[in-house]
Amino acid sequence: xxxxxxLKKFNxxxxxxxxxxxxxxxxSAITSPYFLKTRNLLNILRQVxxxxxxxxxxxxxxxxxxxxxxxxxxxxxxxGLTILVLNSAGGGVGxxxxxxxxxxxxxxxxxxxxxxxxxxxxxxxxxxxxxxxAIFRSLTLYISGAGExxxxxxxxxxxxxxxxxxxxxxxxxxxxxxxVSWLILNHTRYGRYICAVGSNEKVADxxxxxxxxxxxxxxxxxxxxxxxxxxxxxxxxxxxxxxxxGVNYEMDAxxxxxxxxxxxSGGSGTIIGTVIGAIILGIVNNMLNMLGVSxxxxxxxxxxxxxxxxLIQRKxx
Amino acid sequence: MxxxxxxxxxxxxxxxxxxxxxxxxxxIEKGKIFGIIGENGAGKSTxxxxxxxxxxxxxxxxxxxxxxxxxxxxxxxxxxxxxxIPQEFNLIPELNxxxxxxxxxxxxxxxxxxxxxxxxxxxxxxxxxLKTDISPFARISDLSVAQKQMVEFAKALAxxxxxxxxxxxxxxxxxxEIEVLFSIVKRLKEKNVSIIYISHKLxxxxxxxxxxxxxxxxxLIAVKKTSESDEQEMATLMVGRELSQIFxxxxxxxxxxxxxxxxxSVDGLLRDVSFELRKGExxxxxxxxxxxxxxxxxxxxxxxxxxxxxxxxxGKELKIRTSLDAVNNKIAYLSEDRQGIGILTNYGVTENxxxxxxxxxxxxxxxxxxxxxxxxxxxxxxDIKAASLKTKLEFFSGGNQQKVSLAKxxxxxxxxxxxxxxxxxxxVNAKREIYFFIKKLVEDGxxxxxxxxxxxxxxxxxxxxxxxxxxxxxxxxxxxxISEQEIxxxxxxxxxxx
Numbered sequence: 001x002x003x004x005x006x007l008k009k010f011n012x013x014x015x016x017x018x019x020x021x022x023x024x025x026x027x028s029a030i031t032s033p034y035f036l037k038t039r040n041l042l043n044i045l046r047q048v049x050x051x052x053x054x055x056x057x058x059x060x061x062x063x064x065x066x067x068x069x070x071x072x073x074x075x076x077x078x079x080g081l082t083i084l085v086l087n088s089a090g091g092g093v094g095x096x097x098x099x100x101x102x103x104x105x106x107x108x109x110x111x112x113x114x115x116x117x118x119x120x121x122x123x124x125x126x127x128x129x130x131x132x133x134a135i136f137r138s139l140t141l142y143i144s145g146a147g148e149x150x151x152x153x154x155x156x157x158x159x160x161x162x163x164x165x166x167x168x169x170x171x172x173x174x175x176x177x178x179x180v181s182w183l184i185l186n187h188t189r190y191g192r193y194i195c196a197v198g199s200n201e202k203v204a205d206x207x208x209x210x211x212x213x214x215x216x217x218x219x220x221x222x223x224x225x226x227x228x229x230x231x232x233x234x235x236x237x238x239x240x241x242x243x244x245x246g247v248n249y250e251m252d253a254x255x256x257x258x259x260x261x262x263x264x265s266g267g268s269g270t271i272i273g274t275v276i277g278a279i280i281l282g283i284v285n286n287m288l289n290m291l292g293v294s295x296x297x298x299x300x301x302x303x304x305x306x307x308x309x310x311l312i313q314r315k316x317x
Numbered sequence: 318m319x320x321x322x323x324x325x326x327x328x329x330x331x332x333x334x335x336x337x338x339x340x341x342x343x344x345i346e347k348g349k350i351f352g353i354i355g356e357n358g359a360g361k362s363t364x365x366x367x368x369x370x371x372x373x374x375x376x377x378x379x380x381x382x383x384x385x386x387x388x389x390x391x392x393x394x395x396x397x398x399x400x401x402i403p404q405e406f407n408l409i410p411e412l413n414x415x416x417x418x419x420x421x422x423x424x425x426x427x428x429x430x431x432x433x434x435x436x437x438x439x440x441x442x443x444x445x446x447l448k449t450d451i452s453p454f455a456r457i458s459d460l461s462v463a464q465k466q467m468v469e470f471a472k473a474l475a476x477x478x479x480x481x482x483x484x485x486x487x488x489x490x491x492x493x494e495i496e497v498l499f500s501i502v503k504r505l506k507e508k509n510v511s512i513i514y515i516s517h518k519l520x521x522x523x524x525x526x527x528x529x530x531x532x533x534x535x536x537l538i539a540v541k542k543t544s545e546s547d548e549q550e551m552a553t554l555m556v557g558r559e560l561s562q563i564f565x566x567x568x569x570x571x572x573x574x575x576x577x578x579x580x581x582s583v584d585g586l587l588r589d590v591s592f593e594l595r596k597g598e599x600x601x602x603x604x605x606x607x608x609x610x611x612x613x614x615x616x617x618x619x620x621x622x623x624x625x626x627x628x629x630x631x632g633k634e635l636k637i638r639t640s641l642d643a644v645n646n647k648i649a650y651l652s653e654d655r656q657g658i659g660i661l662t663n664y665g666v667t668e669n670x671x672x673x674x675x676x677x678x679x680x681x682x683x684x685x686x687x688x689x690x691x692x693x694x695x696x697x698x699x700d701i702k703a704a705s706l707k708t709k710l711e712f713f714s715g716g717n718q719q720k721v722s723l724a725k726x727x728x729x730x731x732x733x734x735x736x737x738x739x740x741x742x743x744x745v746n747a748k749r750e751i752y753f754f755i756k757k758l759v760e761d762g763x764x765x766x767x768x769x770x771x772x773x774x775x776x777x778x779x780x781x782x783x784x785x786x787x788x789x790x791x792x793x794x795x796x797x798x799i800s801e802q803e804i805x806x807x808x809x810x811x812x813x814x815x
Binding site for chain 1: 662
């Protein structure tokens, strides 16, 4: 009886994603002996880092009541431009630093462009970013002549391929950015304001919060996060395919946020949830591969996981 | 002995082990108006939610027209003839009047298409019956609050309700509209409809109801005939003790003028509004709903665009363009729309209290301890009943929500505090507490503007009263001349400029 009572009182909202991850982890460990190998686990983490980093930025946008569908195309565009800068600057260490800086600036700028249209022209975020999704992809194809951006640097790949203390560099960056995002969301004014704006814009407005600026900044945040992913992705491959890079990244990033318990309607959410959401998606992919499920069916499973996660979260309330 | 329409036997309700209603017995006769009074949290809302099928009683039985009624949902309540006029209207703003009235039970022609003609005709009949001329084609979002309530009435009539539940129907209405409401209620009564009428305004209960029931802390305290009771007794039964003076003694303001508003205009809403506020004064703003009082406050604090006019504080002209400018100039505003504008109902006490004043709690990172200590201070100071600082405000009673709103505004440390409907929808006890807080504020040198539709409040609290009409000031009444009659003269245009 007591157990049932304490189960009822249990805060599913807070720990739901974590429990799902634990269950998935245990099932995977039992089904496949290879799953628990350090190499495999690190591989999963590295794979989820790219969309996970975008997911961190996306968490702010969604909490604020918005959405950004353009991040996938944005990844390709910024990745391509980064390689162009890198090549023209010579491909050395200095060139890499310069390329990264330019990438982050471009990310902030295109995020700001999304944000300006959404807040100033008052067009729905879904529409604006659906439009820029097409624009960014088309620009990428145009610049590259629908081909590939190839880096001429031979040290650039070390960023995306390399490891530090046995852990891949993208995973480090994902971890550090997750910490910074957590800090911003839970311990700064901005974090509180984005929650207020997403909960009730009018209350925020009357509480002396500049609603438009808060929303605008959230699109810059996701732009910067996307830029970092673009750098990591382009350095891992030492190239960017104008037609394939970043395809469906927006889906994976949004899915990570939603599986992590952030409501699509905005108002509240957690960074740790998004991290867990990204990892859940990664493990699912990994297991499907190891179990030999057709890659064409993997999307079906991913879709079911997303819908299932939202259903479970709704039930708790 | 008249026929019994609804009978409740030992109705109890528990929420996660907490008993909020305990063995409530009562019966309502056909064609009678039955009042329910009680403080916030007494169990009134829970009881009517059980009757209207939103909640289910933990134990006890309901009998409707002599038969045991199992009301599973609001829909099944409507089908047997129980309708509710909720406090927050259940209308779809984008649809028009007749579409709302017949929502979910549209008339359909044989070919499967909607029979709009019939629905429009029926809507016209209903509106005639209510003696109002709202067009069936008007969009809900274009209607006034009173008109929306009419549509709710029409909806209830369309279901041929035998029992109509009205939860605080008069709080959103002006004096004239309330009279219209009363005449409709009385007409329904003549048609043998029974009505459950919930109100904090005891005067209305006395005037309108045949019987009333008093709830306190989930217990049935008394059921009495209104003709054998008076407002004093009702209030005493509600709070369980003799009510001492509800309004504090007035404090004489200083001569110093702290706020001077000069010819403020807002396109289409306000024209050349000028007034002065003295230090430590409570300045009342009265007038009918729609006279521009709230719009004036919004124009002063910068959330509504002004088309002209100037604002001076302590002789210095202010440039207020956003609500942040108002906060920086130490002018606070507490909205009449508590849940829509005042507080975040999905967050706790702390986050709400410090939302506007968060700059004082953070450099780069928020100092959570300082924030929590301040919230604890206000909880104690204002006697806010909260299970914890983290409890979401949606679970709070109206009075406690209002106290949190008050704390939120005060935490910006204002010199000038504009309070719009300070006690709307809260119980007598909480009202009294809030009046005494306001008095304490003016004693501390804060100057207050109270916008209120409740005459007693204006008369009981204010040093001077500004009366507005059609976006202009029609008169300013000095303390010795304040009376209900005088205010109504200015508000309706019998006296003053219009």
